[in-house]
Amino acid sequence: MTTLDDRPSIAVSTVIFTLQPNESGEPELRIPLVRRIREPFADLWALPGGPLAQTEDLADSASRTLRETTGLEPRYLEQLYAFGDPARSPGERVVSIVYWALVGGDEAGQVFDSENVAWFRADDLPELAFDHNLIVDYALWRLRTKLEYSRIAHGFLGDTFTLAQLREVYEVILQRPIDPGNFRRTMEASGTVVATGERLTGTPHRPPQLYRYNAEPTASNEFDLGPLSHRVLTAKESA
Amino acid sequence: MTTLDDRPSIAVSTVIFTLQPNESGEPELRIPLVRRIREPFADLWALPGGPLAQTEDLADSASRTLRETTGLEPRYLEQLYAFGDPARSPGERVVSIVYWALVGGDEAGQVFDSENVAWFRADDLPELAFDHNLIVDYALWRLRTKLEYSRIAHGFLGDTFTLAQLREVYEVILQRPIDPGNFRRTMEASGTVVATGERLTGTPHRPPQLYRYNAEPTASNEFDLGPLSHRVLTAKESA
DNA sequence: GCAAAAGTGTTATTCTTACACCCATGA
DNA sequence: TCATGGGTGTAAGAATAACACTTTTGC
Incomplete structure (x- = not known):
């Protein structure tokens, strides 16, 4: 049988970094995650994202996801990596093109959690859906590496x-x-x-x-x- | 109408670098290209690659392409970037996940051009199909940058x-x-x-x-x- | 012996790092 | 005036770069 599932599908996800003050007032590195409402990995937290629209540019898709999740515009946005392990998504083949973004602390401070969106400390995450823990680790490494030699x-x-x-x-x-x-x-x-x-x-x-x-x-x-x-x-x- | 073309397709291409001696015996940086035999961009040279198979890992696909094009195994292989501009391929939406590779000069010296595969000087390329000129430029930049701080x-x-x-x-x-x-x-x-x-x-x-x-x-x-x-x-x- | 590349030594310069110290303001 | 972060000065040490010099081979 020939169906849409005979070719891999493409998703775009984004690791969104911001600095938010904790209870003591010291800034912490945080990222927003969304709760999955369907299988696979229902109820687990995952990176914001979704399928790539037919006529949408990759960066635009990441930017739109970021806006829909946080209500903010990215101050920096860069492609991170394409993750395509055939086993990373049970049931169907999904290649995820992942971006990472920075958003300003001022605006992000006004964002509050909703039922399905929450901000987590970047170095203290729960078990995430798919290979998203690995993805965040890599995004963190890239952020730290790039901060040292870039602007x-x-x-x-x-x-x-x-x-x-x-x-x-x-x-x-x-x-x-x-x-x-x-x-x-x-x-x-x-x-x-x-x-x-x-x-x-x-x-x-x-x-x-x-x-x-x-x-x-x-x-x-x-x-x-x-x-x-x-x-x-x-x-x-x-x- | 719902067809396969309603979702973007995925291709994997590879920029394959090697050093080969020129007529004077001095090594030159070269890459192999393949001649396109169908539209779009028929008869133009393009990066070796092809559609991503349903159960194939991205790096495996790049490795296979490299083997089929050159008969060689890569000594280094790394993902370069995912190119997804909606207008980069006339007619259908293709997201290309591009790898870059190094192959040893000794083995590559034994490779000779066939009718549809030729080796070009990396800094002196003709007009290529799709956005492949930009891709090679970026791969060259990455090679030079990485050579300075990596091994x-x-x-x-x-x-x-x-x-x-x-x-x-x-x-x-x-x-x-x-x-x-x-x-x-x-x-x-x-x-x-x-x-x-x-x-x-x-x-x-x-x-x-x-x-x-x-x-x-x-x-x-x-x-x-x-x-x-x-x-x-x-x-x-x-x- | 001579030419040429292999391999070693030495020094000047720049970059990095640590830290002492002065400055300007609110309380 | 005092505590504190803002801002400047300076010197030791490390990394970089330039280049002189010695070694070992084939011819």
């Missing part, structure tokens, strides 16, 4: 931020302290950020300078996707 | 090689000279290669030490795919 950290923040806020992003994700002085010099020398001239007031102490992400590509910039760079959604383009 | 260069060589041969791989691909002394120290310190104790004789000058790739992961090793490392085919596993 994506601002994707967790708003349009303007202090260097202390930016440094905190690095410290939370890389899970180690970073020297404030050296961090400041490295960032300013790289041209990744530019001072806005304004200062953040209302702090208990000396008011810090506000910075903005510098979208201009600098010499130490082309570490991204090379010839595919235009396929990456940046904060500037999404605005 | 894949031995994939172009046989089981044993001299440091001069390994250095020549870097020089040809990165297109710049490398200091022999510093290269030796860097390689030996990284633990990437180990001396076999044997020497290559028959050279016009001082016989060089033969080295072998060290498959043992060292401290400076985990720059690869992180949690997905086991999904990369290495020379050791393919042997």
